Each structure stands twice: as structure tokens, then as C-alpha cells.
Amino acid sequence: DAGVIQSPRHEVTEMGQEVTLRCKPISGHNSLFWYRQTMMRGLELLIYFNNNVPIDDSGMPEDRFSAKMPNASFSTLKIQPSEPRDSAVYFCASRPTGAGNTGELFFGEGSRLTVL
Amino acid sequence: TQLLEQSPQFLSIQEGENLTVYCNSSSVFSSLQWYRQEPGEGPVLLVTVVTGGEVKKLKRLTFQFGDARKDSSLHITAAQPGDTGLYLCAGAPNTNAGKSTFGDGTTLTVKP
Numbered sequence: 001d002a003g004v005i006q007s008p009r010h011e012v013t014e015m016g017q018e019v020t021l022r023c024k025p026i027s028g029h030n031s032l033f034w035y036r037q038t039m040m041r042g043l044e045l046l047i048y049f050n051n052n053v054p055i056d057d058s059g060m061p062e063d064r065f066s067a068k069m070p071n072a073s074f075s076t077l078k079i080q081p082s083e084p085r086d087s088a089v090y091f092c093a094s095r096p097t098g099a100g101n102t103g104e105l106f107f108g109e110g111s112r113l114t115v116l
Numbered sequence: 117t118q119l120l121e122q123s124p125q126f127l128s129i130q131e132g133e134n135l136t137v138y139c140n141s142s143s144v145f146s147s148l149q150w151y152r153q154e155p156g157e158g159p160v161l162l163v164t165v166v167t168g169g170e171v172k173k174l175k176r177l178t179f180q181f182g183d184a185r186k187d188s189s190l191h192i193t194a195a196q197p198g199d200t201g202l203y204l205c206a207g208a209p210n211t212n213a214g215k216s217t218f219g220d221g222t223t224l225t226v227k228p
Contacts, residue, residue: 004158033215038180042220043159043204056215091158103147103208103216107158 002026004108006092012114018080019110023092024073030097033072033105034067034077038088047092049075050097082115089113119143120207124217130227132194137222139205140187146208148188149216150179153202195226 005024013019024031033048052069060067064083069075079086089112091104107109120141129135139148147166151159157161163172165181172179177193181184192199203221206216 027157035218043218045218046136046214093158102164103206103214104149104161104164105159105206107149107151107160109156109158 004091004092004094004106006108006110006111008055009109010112010114012116013082014116015079015083017115018078019082019086019115021077021090021092021113023075023077023108025075025092025094026096026106027073028071028096029094029106032069032075032093033093033095034075035091035093035107036088037091043091046077048092073083083111084115087113087115120205120217120219122203122205122222124222125220126223126225128225128227129195131196133226135192135195135224136211137190137203137224138187139189139219141207141217143184143207143209144185146185146222148181149208150188150190151204151206153204153221159202169183192224196223197226197228200224200226 007022033061034046035043037043046059047067048055049069067077089110091107091110093107095105123138147164149164150162152162153159163179168183168185170181176193179188202221204221205219208216
């Protein structure tokens with residue numbers, strides 16, 4: 001079975017440009033999470049969805065960041081305009097919900113973003 | 117906000133040595149996960165512990181969940197270079213809908 005699929009794997013862009021990161025969760029998983037990882041701050045939760053509905057976006061840094069989940073198999077994280085301090089690896093993770101779920105997350109391989 | 121503190125932050129040892137990594141919190145978790153992350157990849161689940169006092173073994177790795185479900189440890193016996201990586205613990209307060217809290221991680225380097 002396919003795992004969580006993220007694209008692009010690498011993106012280099014210039015300050016001020018719009019960046020869109022994409023994620024396809026594992027089929028049947030009802031929760032989707034966006035994390036950001038840096039050396040200084042570790043793994044930070046940005047936002048998570050349950051059944052396509054945003055539940056907690058308190059980790060989203062500022063209005064330049066937005067996330068959508070239009071259906072159960074697709075989510076986007078958009079940064080507009082991008083800034084050098086947004087450079088990081090962005091991970092998407094999914095998790096099944098319901099009876100028997102014990103909280104495990106399944107991560108994609110990440111999108112490494114560099115903003116010049 | 118529930119916080120998880122991991123120690124040590126960095127660990128460099130020789131092949132064959134034993135080591136223990138700790139994950140501590142003042143909060144109670146319904147479950148706790150340990151992940152291992154290699155460079156250029158996402159974290160991969162190693163184990164989930166759910167019951168206070170629970171001990172799980174995965175080959176040379178032994179995981180323990182504290183009796184009060186606030187802390188956990190990971191012990192590696194006879195470490196090998198292939199064990200090198202970032203080890204992350206994560207606590208889930210509510211497995212059905214809640215968000216997981218991650219520790220800052222322990223970077224382990226095992227030298228041949």
C-alpha cells in the first residue's frame with residue numbers, strides 16, 4: 001500500500017513567491033497533520049484536520065500560511081508570500097481514527113523548502 | 117500545552133555500547149510513540165506503548181512506559197551503526213481526535 005505522498009520533495013524559491021505543498025494521505029485515514037521541522041525548533045505542528053475539517057490551526061505561524069483539505073485524499077499548505085525564515089522541511093502525516101487507534105502517525109518523506 | 121522533554125539531546129557512542137534515551141512530561145498521555153528518523157526521510161514509527169508500566173521489546177530495543185503514563189525510556193543494547201538517527205517520542209492525549217506532542221529528539225551517532 002502507498003504511504004503518505006508529498007510533493008514537491010524539494011523546492012527552492014525566492015522571497016515573496018508563493019509556495020504550495022501537497023499531500024495525499026493514506027487511504028482510509030481520517031486525520032491529517034502538517035508539521036514543520038527545523039534544527040532550532042524541532043518538529044512543530046502547524047495544523048491538523050479531522051474528516052477534512054480543520055480542528056486546530058494554532059501552530060500556523062501567521063496569515064501568510066494557509067491550509068486546505070478539499071477532500072479526504074488531498075491537502076495543501078500554502079505560503080504567500082514566502083520569506084527566508086520559512087525555510088524548513090514540511091511534513092504531512094496521517095492517522096486513522098476510530099476504535100483501535102492508538103495515536104500512531106504515518107509520515108510522508110517531507111518537502112524541503114528553501115527560500116532565498 | 118503538554119510538553120515532552122527528551123534527554124540527552126545528542127549521544128555519540130561506539131558500536132557495541134548500551135544506551136538509554138529518556139522522554140519526560142508532567143502530563144499524562146493515553147499513549148506514547150517512539151519514532152526514528154533518518155536524514156532526508158520522515159519519522160518512522162518504532163513502537164506504541166499504552167499501559168502504565170508496559171515494557172515492549174523490538175530486537176535490541178526495549179521501550180518502557182512509566183507507571184503514571186507521564187514518561188518513557190528507550191534502551192538500546194549493543195548499539196550498531198545502523199541505529200544512527202534521530203529518535204523522537206510523541207505523546208497522544210486523546211487517541212481518537214487529539215494532536216500528538218513531540219519531544220525535541222535525541223540524535224544518536226553510533227561509530228563503528
